[in-house]
Amino acid sequence: MVYRLVSPWTASRAALEKALESHRFNECGASQEKSVGWVEPRGQAHGDLVEVVGGQWVLKLAIEVKTVPGSVIKRKVLSQVEQIEESTGRKPGKKEQRTLADDARLALLPMAFSKQSTVTVWMSPKDQWMVLDAGSQAKADEVLTCLVKSIEGFAVTLIHTQASPAASMAHWLGSKEAPPGFSVDRECELKAADESKAVVRYTRHPLDTDEVSQHIAAGKVPTRLALTWNDRISFVLTESLTLKKMAFLDVVLENAPMTAGDRADDNFDSDVSIATGELSRMLPALIEALGGEVAIGQLPVPLAA
Numbered sequence: 001m002v003y004r005l006v007s008p009w010t011a012s013r014a015a016l017e018k019a020l021e022s023h024r025f026n027e028c029g030a031s032q033e034k035s036v037g038w039v040e041p042r043g044q045a046h047g048d049l050v051e052v053v054g055g056q057w058v059l060k061l062a063i064e065v066k067t068v069p070g071s072v073i074k075r076k077v078l079s080q081v082e083q084i085e086e087s088t089g090r091k092p093g094k095k096e097q098r099t100l101a102d103d104a105r106l107a108l109l110p111m112a113f114s115k116q117s118t119v120t121v122w123m124s125p126k127d128q129w130m131v132l133d134a135g136s137q138a139k140a141d142e143v144l145t146c147l148v149k150s151i152e153g154f155a156v157t158l159i160h161t162q163a164s165p166a167a168s169m170a171h172w173l174g175s176k177e178a179p180p181g182f183s184v185d186r187e188c189e190l191k192a193a194d195e196s197k198a199v200v201r202y203t204r205h206p207l208d209t210d211e212v213s214q215h216i217a218a219g220k221v222p223t224r225l226a227l228t229w230n231d232r233i234s235f236v237l238t239e240s241l242t243l244k245k246m247a248f249l250d251v252v253l254e255n256a257p258m259t260a261g262d263r264a265d266d267n268f269d270s271d272v273s274i275a276t277g278e279l280s281r282m283l284p285a286l287i288e289a290l291g292g293e294v295a296i297g298q299l300p301v302p303l304a305a
Contacts, residue, residue: 162291
């Protein structure tokens with residue numbers, strides 16, 4: 001997910017490190033359902049929370065969630081309701097049953113399994129954008145919330161282009177011609193705009209066919225389309241201008257410097273340099289293919305401020 005920094009990036013590394021430290025990640029306690037906080041991008045315990053490589057800033061947010069299956073809570077509540085009925089002769093009302101459910105959840109949380117995930121954050125002060133390796137809007141919102149708490153005056157907005165991704169993808173498929181520097185791959189999803197909400201998906205299938213063009217002509221709107229940029233990066237573009245299934249191709253990886261060490265972070269700097277270097281060239285090309293970016297003054301209210 002690609003965001004535009006509303007104001008120039010002026011934070012110092014030391015100041016941001018101090019700000020993030022107060023929101024460092026701690027695992028969930030016994031009766032805690034959720035914990036969110038910053039972790040070390042290099043993966044070294046008690047290490048720095050801010051990494052700067054070649055002018056590119058990298059942060060990482062950790063999210064831990066403990067959940068108790070609803071079916072387990074329901075069984076426990078039903079058992080307690082039966083016991084109350086047997087001992088008192090009355091059936092607990094809805095409010096009391098909700099209280100029983102809350103108590104059951106708290107009692108079971110210490111035994112619940114936890115699930116941890118992380119979101120990598122890339123800040124490019126020079127390009128004035130922020131890129132999140134987030135698979136859902138919910139995770140992106142977690143990052144935005146934590147950044148707002150940590151950085152005074154922080155504000156971003158989603159990248160908006162002159163042409164919508166859906167309209168552009170429809171043009172590329174309908175004309176059977178990809179934008180300069182890009183090639184259309186073998187995956188897409190088309191959705192009908194009418195009440196039928198019909199969906200057509202192609203996987204590992206040529207898209208430069210009359211059948212696909214006919215779907216476009218009939219009014220189906222592309223919501224996902226697989227693309228490759230300069231034989232270097234492959235990804236799936238969505239109607240919301242998010243990039244899914246991103247992968248760096250062999251020509252990029254073949255030129256990656258090799259490190260002989262055995263530490264987990266030996267290749268961290270080179271990985272960051274390669275990834276940010278490639279994306280710093282690909283993202284402007286994609287925005288240009290979508291008609292260019294809408295100026296900040298014409299955008300909606302920032303998502304965070």
